[in-house]
Amino acid sequence: MAEEYAIEMRNITKRFPGIVANDNITLQLKKGEIHALLGENGAGKSTLMSVLFGLYQAEEGSIYKDGKEVHIKDPNDANDLGIGMVHQHFKLVQCFTVLDNIILGVETTKNGILQKDEAKKKIMELSDKYGLSVDPDAKIEDITVGMQQRTEILKMLYRENDILIFDEPTAVLTPGEIDELMEIMKGLAKEGKSILFISHKLNEIMAVADRCTVLRRGKYIGTVEIEKTTKEELSKMMVGRDVKFEVDKKPAEIGETILSVRDMTVASKLHKNNAVKNVSFDVHAGEVLCIAGIDGNGQTELVYGLTGLEPVVSGNINLMGRDITKASIRERSTSGMSHIPEDRQKHGLVLDYSLAYNLILQRYFGDEFSTKGGFLKQGSIKAYADRLIEKYDVRSGRGADTLVRSMSGGNQQKAIIARELDKNPQLLIAVQPTRGLDVGAIEYIHSQLIAQRDAGHAVLLVSLELEEVFSVSDRILVMYEGEIVGEFDPKTTTREELGLYMSGAKRKEVAA
Amino acid sequence: MNTEKEKRTILANDGVQSFLTALLCIVIGLFVGFIVLLIISPQGAWEGIITILKNYFTYPSGPAKMKYFGNTLVKMAPLLLCALSIQFCYKAGLFNIGAAGQYVAGAGASLYGALALGLPWYVDVILAIVAGLVFGGIVGILKAYANVNEVISGIMLNWIGLYTVNMLLTGVKETASPYTVTLASTNESALLPNMGLDKLFTNNKYVTIAIPLAIIVAIVIQIILKKTVFGYELQATGYNKDAAKYSGMKEKKNIILTLMIGGALAGLGASFLYLTGYEQWSVTQSSVPVMGFNGIAATFLGGLDPIGTIFASYFIQHITSGGSYLDKAVYPSQVSDLISAIIIYLCGFVLFFKTVFNKRLNAKKGGEKA
Numbered sequence: 001m002a003e004e005y006a007i008e009m010r011n012i013t014k015r016f017p018g019i020v021a022n023d024n025i026t027l028q029l030k031k032g033e034i035h036a037l038l039g040e041n042g043a044g045k046s047t048l049m050s051v052l053f054g055l056y057q058a059e060e061g062s063i064y065k066d067g068k069e070v071h072i073k074d075p076n077d078a079n080d081l082g083i084g085m086v087h088q089h090f091k092l093v094q095c096f097t098v099l100d101n102i103i104l105g106v107e108t109t110k111n112g113i114l115q116k117d118e119a120k121k122k123i124m125e126l127s128d129k130y131g132l133s134v135d136p137d138a139k140i141e142d143i144t145v146g147m148q149q150r151t152e153i154l155k156m157l158y159r160e161n162d163i164l165i166f167d168e169p170t171a172v173l174t175p176g177e178i179d180e181l182m183e184i185m186k187g188l189a190k191e192g193k194s195i196l197f198i199s200h201k202l203n204e205i206m207a208v209a210d211r212c213t214v215l216r217r218g219k220y221i222g223t224v225e226i227e228k229t230t231k232e233e234l235s236k237m238m239v240g241r242d243v244k245f246e247v248d249k250k251p252a253e254i255g256e257t258i259l260s261v262r263d264m265t266v267a268s269k270l271h272k273n274n275a276v277k278n279v280s281f282d283v284h285a286g287e288v289l290c291i292a293g294i295d296g297n298g299q300t301e302l303v304y305g306l307t308g309l310e311p312v313v314s315g316n317i318n319l320m321g322r323d324i325t326k327a328s329i330r331e332r333s334t335s336g337m338s339h340i341p342e343d344r345q346k347h348g349l350v351l352d353y354s355l356a357y358n359l360i361l362q363r364y365f366g367d368e369f370s371t372k373g374g375f376l377k378q379g380s381i382k383a384y385a386d387r388l389i390e391k392y393d394v395r396s397g398r399g400a401d402t403l404v405r406s407m408s409g410g411n412q413q414k415a416i417i418a419r420e421l422d423k424n425p426q427l428l429i430a431v432q433p434t435r436g437l438d439v440g441a442i443e444y445i446h447s448q449l450i451a452q453r454d455a456g457h458a459v460l461l462v463s464l465e466l467e468e469v470f471s472v473s474d475r476i477l478v479m480y481e482g483e484i485v486g487e488f489d490p491k492t493t494t495r496e497e498l499g500l501y502m503s504g505a506k507r508k509e510v511a512a
Numbered sequence: 513m514n515t516e517k518e519k520r521t522i523l524a525n526d527g528v529q530s531f532l533t534a535l536l537c538i539v540i541g542l543f544v545g546f547i548v549l550l551i552i553s554p555q556g557a558w559e560g561i562i563t564i565l566k567n568y569f570t571y572p573s574g575p576a577k578m579k580y581f582g583n584t585l586v587k588m589a590p591l592l593l594c595a596l597s598i599q600f601c602y603k604a605g606l607f608n609i610g611a612a613g614q615y616v617a618g619a620g621a622s623l624y625g626a627l628a629l630g631l632p633w634y635v636d637v638i639l640a641i642v643a644g645l646v647f648g649g650i651v652g653i654l655k656a657y658a659n660v661n662e663v664i665s666g667i668m669l670n671w672i673g674l675y676t677v678n679m680l681l682t683g684v685k686e687t688a689s690p691y692t693v694t695l696a697s698t699n700e701s702a703l704l705p706n707m708g709l710d711k712l713f714t715n716n717k718y719v720t721i722a723i724p725l726a727i728i729v730a731i732v733i734q735i736i737l738k739k740t741v742f743g744y745e746l747q748a749t750g751y752n753k754d755a756a757k758y759s760g761m762k763e764k765k766n767i768i769l770t771l772m773i774g775g776a777l778a779g780l781g782a783s784f785l786y787l788t789g790y791e792q793w794s795v796t797q798s799s800v801p802v803m804g805f806n807g808i809a810a811t812f813l814g815g816l817d818p819i820g821t822i823f824a825s826y827f828i829q830h831i832t833s834g835g836s837y838l839d840k841a842v843y844p845s846q847v848s849d850l851i852s853a854i855i856i857y858l859c860g861f862v863l864f865f866k867t868v869f870n871k872r873l874n875a876k877k878g879g880e881k882a
Contacts, residue, residue, distance in 0.1 A: 035551065215610055307758075309757065309758065328760060329757065329758070329759075329760040330759075330760025330761075331760075332760075333759075333760050339758070346752075346754045346755070347754050347755055347757075347758040348755065348758065349752070349755060350748050350751045350752045350755045350756075351751070352751045353747075353748065353751065354751075357744070357748075361748070361759045362760075364741060364744055365741060370741045374740050374741045374742060375739050375740050375741070376739055376741055376744055378739075378741060435753070507840060
């Protein structure tokens with residue numbers, strides 16, 4: 001009866017302690033279609049996909065492949081059924097090469113000896129065919145987030161899966177790469193592969209998907225044909241109210257210089273050259289300065305240098321008139337710098353600590369939370385955590401006691417933002433703060449950044465997404481190969497112009 | 513329905529899981545031990561395993577039971593401290609296998625202070641702490657500044673420690689045996705005070721303040737880990753050292769400090785045994801005392817919880833002591849060590865069983881209503 005569906009998930013219910021992650025959800029994926037799964041953070045998209053992929057077992061409901069009921073107990077079962085997935089948080093072995101990661105689990109061997117050459121050839125072919133450029137011999141820990149994701153996609157293509165799940169695949173790609181990925185996805189669908197595309201980026205869904213299923217707070221809202229719907233309708237289904245796509249902001253009132261960087265050079269961990277070369281710029285009170293650029297052009301190292309995570313090779317950093325070039329991370333943090341890190345799980349959070357313990361990560365040593373004798377004030381910690389959870393609307397199963405590992409990506413990010421903003425910093429450094437988040441959360445984070453600006457604080461935003469760059473910033477610097485190659489006013493420049501600088505086709509001298 | 517749900521939440525509780533899995537490990541350990549006894553000699557196997565479990569209950573009279581119960585406790589104290597040493601470092605993401613060497617250093621320092629220098633017990637205890645601290649500190653400095661794996665440098669130091677101590681104590685050994693001279697005959701002031709505890713254990717003179725002190729140390733460690741800023745930093749580093757660095761914690765300082773404290777605990781543990789006079793050091797021994805390694809099993813059996821480790825240490829020592837009562841006519845003397853070793857070995861599997869247990873619990877949840 002349901003022969004036309006490659007995968008059908010019927011009435012799936014999955015509960016976690018204190019939360020119903022999926023409540024009676026039905027999802028039907030036709031053969032050869034691109035089916036978008038849309039929903040806010042915590043709406044249950046990832047959970048539903050984990051059920052399909054065998055990472056979780058649903059309490060109720062059943063799964064059909066080509067009309068036949070199947071039981072998927074672990075990812076191996078999913079693999080046998082030809083289901084492949086690119087996860088939001090990559091599943092890669094950090095100290096293995098790209099090649100090793102791709103063939104891991106499906107290695108070709110001859111008399112027990114690995115046959116890597118063949119695999120490499122196949123990977124290079126796939127990589128050429130789909131324009132997913134990777135260096136097969138580079139180690140995962142040495143490559144950018146963008147390239148790691150391309151590795152994940154190749155992994156799935158290498159296994160010749162016919163049901164492909166993309167969990168927020170475009171979050172870290174550049175605009176050009178996103179277009180390419182869209183083409184790849186369309187090409188794959190044309191070849192008869194069925195694609196589940198998890199996203200909350202409405203533009204992308206409108207551009208690439210055939211149909212779209214919307215979830216909200218664990219519940220099934222509906223499935224619509226993309227041709228017969230609009231962006232506004234989708235967002236209303238997803239959030240349950242009308243969403244503003246533009247960020248409201250009044251003109252910036254530029255104040256004094258807060259951060260002043262002169263000739264800063266930061267070494268690269270990947271190669272012998274410097275990742276950041278002689279960079280100079282100022283950030284003023286009351287402005288959002290955005291560093292735009294394609295992933296891997298030195299933005300990460302620039303931030304490491306500013307925040308003290310890596311030492312600078314040369315140059316000067318001045319925060320409110322104080323030379324902090326050699327200052328420790330803690331000194332920078334306590335003298336008015338907040339940092340929303342690029343990788344929230346690596347740097348931003350201790351996943352096995354409770355939410356409360358994570359919320360005090362930058363201030364546990366102060367009088368507010370510790371006694372002179374070195375004891376933690378549990379009562380104050382709890383009260384403080386409860387206040388932040390309320391104020392910043394951080395949602396979790398068990399409040400302040402929730403293990404952060406069990407929280408959704410969006411709420412993890414909200415926890416970091418709550419922690420960093422509540423320090424009331426003079427300078428906020430936010431690196432891809434909306435990466436992987438949904439429109440509701442993005443809207444919220446953007447308004448928080450603007451609120452910081454309007455309160456007379458300086459905001460340094462590092463972003464890979466042009467939409468964000470244009471809607472939030474007051475001034476744009478473009479970084480290319482470790483240098484600042486252009487300064488722009490978002491009101492007078494265009495995406496195309498910026499794109500030329502980001503790709504290195506044009507450059508101009510910038511005086512700090 | 514409701515009770516079913518409640519039962520699950522109890523089963524999902526971390527402490528309860530630790531306890532149940534520890535119990536499971538013990539049962540499996542005993543079972544495997546029993547099988548080995550069966551293979552060696554089927555007739556005496558059942559009696560043998562009961563003997564091991566009975567330990568001092570073998571003795572018919574109450575006073576004798578108490579006396580030998582005392583002996584088990586005497587050896588439990590150093591084991592507990594070794595376990596705490598390993599646990600403390602483990603919480604910071606460091607595997608302090610060097611606890612065995614730090615224990616040796618503590619033994620050497622306290623005995624040298626007591627026998628060669630004639631110092632009173634409280635000075636000897638401090639010497640033991642300092643020696644362990646230095647040994648731990650070396651591992652910590654190597655780890656923090658040269659990124660030398662603490663397992664490698666720890667194991668190397670175990671042997672350096674052993675032969676250094678053998679050499680150091682050769683000057684105070686008995687002429688006719690490889691053992692160091694007794695404290696009672698050389699320097700009575702070096703014996704740990706009994707504070708009347710010996711009376712409780714049928715005048716077992718080896719029962720000293722070491723036993724209550726060891727338990728107090730366990731409680732102090734628990735408080736440090738759960739309630740203090742240092743414990744917060746230490747465990748944050750253990751869980752995610754990138755996040756610890758991001759928040760400005762002094763990673764290097766914490767690594768060194770953690771291993772120093774770990775070393776001090778193991779060193780203190782050694783003084784808690786050798787300053788009771790219960791054992792003498794053999795200067796010809798060519799293997800590192802097993803106490804530091806048994807500490808690994810004790811800390812895992814204790815569910816990585818200082819209070820749980822008190823009980824785990826007692827159990828492991830109970831089994832080890834019980835082994836010595838095996839009928840030597842039926843089983844060669846090594847068998848008792850073998851059986852205790854097997855049981856201890858399986859005690860280390862707590863984390864493994866816990867993972868399996870959790871998986872089963874989740875699978876059951878999923879399968880029940882499908």
